[in-house]
Amino acid sequence: MKRRIQSHALTVKRLRWRPRAGRAGRAGQGGEEEGEGRVTGADSSWVQLASAGADHSVKIFNINRLAV
Incomplete structure (x- = not known):
């Protein structure tokens, strides 16, 4: 099983929320x-x-x- 690393190697410099609800980059019905x-x-x-x-x-x- 491949482990996914969720932390940065160095200091976190900036955090930003996406300005609207939803998940960008997610494929819709039919792959588009x-x-x-x-x-x-x-x-x-x-x-x-x-x-x-x-x-x-x-x-x-x-x-x-x-x-x-």
Whole structure:
């Protein structure tokens, strides 16, 4: 089983929330990507947090507001 590392190698320099609900980059029905303006009912409970590290990496976390 491959382990996924969720931490940065160096200091986290910036945190930013995505300004709208939903998950960017998720494929819609049939494989096409959903447009930025459309948020389905299932995606409306999700928000995204991006963290930028001193190691020049960016990590994007999908967070379900209903599970928090």
